Amino acid sequence: MRTKQTYKALLLLVLSASFSAVAAEATVTDSDRIEQYREMISDGNPAEFDEMRGEELWKKAAGPNKVSLEQCDLGKGAGVVKGAYSEMPRFFKDTNKVQDLESRLLTCMTTLQGFTEDEITAKPFASDKKQSDISSLTTYVVGQSKGIKMAVSTKHPKVKEAYEIGKRIFNYRAGPYDFACSTCHATTGVRIRMQDLPNLSHNKKDAQSAYTTWPAYRVSQGQTRSFQWRLNDCFRQQRFPEPKFASEATVALTTFLAVSANGAEFAGPGLKR
Amino acid sequence: MNAKLMMSMTVTAALALAMAPVQAADLDAKTAEIVKRDFRDKGIAKATRVNQDELQAACSKYVDKLPPKLKAKLEAKEAETIKFPADGKFMGDWKAGEKLAQSGKGMTWSDKPEDVPGGNCYNCHQLSSKEIAYGTIGPSLLNFGKVRGNGEDIQRYVYARIYNAKASNACANMPRFGHMGILTEAQMKDLVALLLDPESPVNK
Incomplete structure (x- = not known):
């Protein structure tokens, strides 16, 4: 150690x-x-340490029920982690919901391990003072899709609907600055200050390379950041209020972005400035 | 192809056409409902910020490509919001304007109530030739005054554009700095000077 x-x-x-x-x-x-x-x-990539931490957490008995997450079904059967992330978000029968990885982990941590949802969602992101278990678990699971092509299916009508709602959230202008995601991410080749911005809605290559490199280790923050974190910080800069962790709005937006990345090999966890 | 099949195909096509707009409207309504439920207060960024005004709702619905009539109507409405300085002066201090243009601070949930919002100008525009870390979402404003002069008409135009950019382009990316209370009258005058004062680095 x-x-x-x-x-x-x-x-x-x-x-x-x-x-x-x-x-x-x-x-x-x-x-x-x-x-x-x-x-x-x-x-x-320093994210590897978070992957290792996540793997330990996945296999360790925890919570009031003292069980591991090895029976957690991420969509490919109980305990199957390999390739699960590149097919998420997806529809889950047991919850009757479309779920991204983090909302699904939340389901497993509450139903299998017996944690309360509030315990996990109160502080879902890592800080200098405290690591985040759900974030490390996320890093571990995504690492098991490295090199596997993104294949998020929209065959299920609820996934199709989530995609359509996500697209609308992407274009939803509000707040004191009138910003939407699309204000910065719907044009190719533009930047804020020196930061290049991917065009997530009208440029397949940009959408693919952006999505497949999150979660990522952020050098400037010394933390591995999850996709829920990425969305959360975008909304902060958009001058929006805070999106609730793993909420339907965030899952819908993730569905829109994930489907836009279909066909590209997943390359996360990535490394960012 | 037999007549019956053709008939049923025509009916299906007609139904699909008739249903598409209804579905779109349903999805718009459902999106608004979800957004209103799934965002919460954090720091100074209150949940009510997701409530759209007429302009924001229209630009979202049409993804920034408004039908011409609606565009003209909304621009006229936005123009009415502009309050020009009571003293009739538009030019402030370009040095204060440059500082303001550099600052990208303000109004996020990590900003404090006492933090003064910046102009965020360099985030999207090139201004002074000395600043190379400029964004490109908006047009370059380098030599803005040098090219256009600094008469009263152009002063008034720039002030209005900063106060409410949507009066001239309803779905512009640029925030409505005066209308939304982001910048004060004095600050907007400083930005007018940054763009138009011959001594400003924008025009050097």
Whole structure:
């Protein structure tokens, strides 16, 4: 364990040093820099530590019921993790709902392990002070879809409906700045300051590369961030109120974005600035 | 192809056509219902922020491509909201304007009530030639005043554009800084000066 932490600290030191070094070069774009990190640490993304933590949590008996999550059905049968993420969100009969990975984990943690929903949703994201179990579990599960093509089916009418609602949420303008997701993410080749913005609604390649690289280790935050976190922070910058964790709105939006990424190999957990 | 089959295909096609708009309206209503339920207060960002005004609702529904009549109607309504400075002066201090243009702060749930919102200008626009970290969602405003001069008409136009950009383009990406109470009159004057003052780095 000590070796792991030392390795992590070293890796971060190298990363932050290289970040300040390249940041000084004005002509280098953010995407160039990220490409540089990727090459530099291609043999080790710090997200791997979160994957390992998540795997331990998956297999460990926990909660009032003292059981592991190994009987959790992510859509491909109880306990099947391999390839599950690249087919999510999907419809689940037992809950009669379309669920993304995080809302499904929430179901398993409450029904199998006996946690209350409030315990988990009160602080679903990691902070400097506290790690998040559901976030680490997410990192583990997505890692088991690495290299597998995104294939989210819209055959079920409820998934189709979630996709349509998600598309509408993407274009939903509100708040003091009149922003929607589409304000920044419906045009190709634009940026905020130096940050390139993927066109998520009208550019298949952008939509695929953005979706398949989340969850991701955020170098600037020193945390592995889940897709629910990604949406949450977008809404913050949109000047919206906070989307409830794993809510129908977030699952619908995720469905729209995931379906738009269909056909691309899942490449997460990724690495971001 | 027999007549019966043709007939049934025609009926199916007609039904599909008739149903499509109904379904779309249902989905719009359902989306609004879900959004209203699934967002909550956090810090200064209250849940009521998801309630749309007429303009936001129309731009969402038509995905920013309004039918011309509706567009003209909404733009006229937005134009009526613009309050010009009582002292008749539009030009403030370009130095204060540049500071404001640099600041991307304000109105997120992680901002505090006492935090002064910035203009967010460089997030989307090129302005001063000295600032290379500019966004490209909006057009470049480099040399804005140099090209257009700084007479009263253009001062008034720029002030109005900052106060309520939707008066000239209903579904513009740009926020309505005056109308939504993001910036004060004095701050908007400083931004007018940033764009039009010959001494401003935008025009150098």
